[in-house]
Amino acid sequence: MTTTELPRWSSRPYADADRDAVLALFTEPDFFFRTGDPDTRPEWEILSLLDEDTHVLLANGEVVGLYAVESEANNACHYSMQLRLRASAPLEWWQSAFAELSRANRWRREVVRLALRFDEFDSRGLAFARTAGLREEGTLGAVSVHEGQRYGYVSFAQIWEPIS
Amino acid sequence: MRLRGYRSGDADLLSGPWLPGELLGLPVADWPPLAPPTTVAPPADPSQELCIAPRHRLRAVHLVGLGPPAAPGSSSASTASSGWTWY
Numbered sequence: 001m002t003t004t005e006l007p008r009w010s011s012r013p014y015a016d017a018d019r020d021a022v023l024a025l026f027t028e029p030d031f032f033f034r035t036g037d038p039d040t041r042p043e044w045e046i047l048s049l050l051d052e053d054t055h056v057l058l059a060n061g062e063v064v065g066l067y068a069v070e071s072e073a074n075n076a077c078h079y080s081m082q083l084r085l086r087a088s089a090p091l092e093w094w095q096s097a098f099a100e101l102s103r104a105n106r107w108r109r110e111v112v113r114l115a116l117r118f119d120e121f122d123s124r125g126l127a128f129a130r131t132a133g134l135r136e137e138g139t140l141g142a143v144s145v146h147e148g149q150r151y152g153y154v155s156f157a158q159i160w161e162p163i164s
Numbered sequence: 165m166r167l168r169g170y171r172s173g174d175a176d177l178l179s180g181p182w183l184p185g186e187l188l189g190l191p192v193a194d195w196p197p198l199a200p201p202t203t204v205a206p207p208a209d210p211s212q213e214l215c216i217a218p219r220h221r222l223r224a225v226h227l228v229g230l231g232p233p234a235a236p237g238s239s240s241a242s243t244a245s246s247g248w249t250w251y
Binding site for chain 2: 008009010057101103104105107108
């Protein structure tokens with residue numbers, strides 16, 4: 001299979017059985033899922049980043065990333081998403097996974113606002129967000145330090161017309 | 165067809181790409197693969213009986229309101245409506 005073919009997506013809540021596969025994801029220096037320094041985190045710290053909202057994302061049955069969707073703002077149809085695919089996943093996979101996640105999250109509930117944010121040093125995350133049809137809402141500057149320099153994060157969102 | 169009682173090993177039969185609450189739990193054609201499956205709770209109340217039909221494609225049958233009569237003084241079964249659902 002060439003890397004530009006779209007895989008069959010599936011997912012499940014993170015469980016102990018996924019631990020080795022998930023720890024392997026965090027050996028990549030730019031697997032920025034809730035941390036700016038994934039590859040140097042010890043095991044306990046990686047596990048502390050995973051919560052009940054964290055799902056493993058599988059492409060053709062193989063773990064290739066993580067995502068989490070959380071409700072924001074008192075059930076006002078406002079959700080935030082964290083999405084990370086491993087370095088070998090092409091941009092088309094990010095876009096395809098996001099499209100499927102977006103559809104799945106709106107399957108049985110209304111979503112008006114879905115927010116994502118990426119650090120300024122996260123070139124792959126930003127490349128995805130800027131080609132996924134998301135609204136770029138601005139940068140909150142100088143919120144973190146990464147490899148000795150200060151960076152902000154960039155906010156993105158997709159907004160649907162409210163039906164309720 | 166011979167039904168048998170639910171076992172913990174049957175848990176996989178209780179979730180799938182079905183519309184919640186429909187009578188016949190058939191897969192929905194355009195179900196998003198990343199959407200969480202509809203899940204039925206395992207039986208925990210004698211007023212609800214969930215049985216397994218071995219070797220059938222739709223293998224679990226949920227019998228509501230057909231359980232043993234409620235004990236005197238118990239109201240657990242009095243409001244249940246009769247019916248069944250296949251999964």
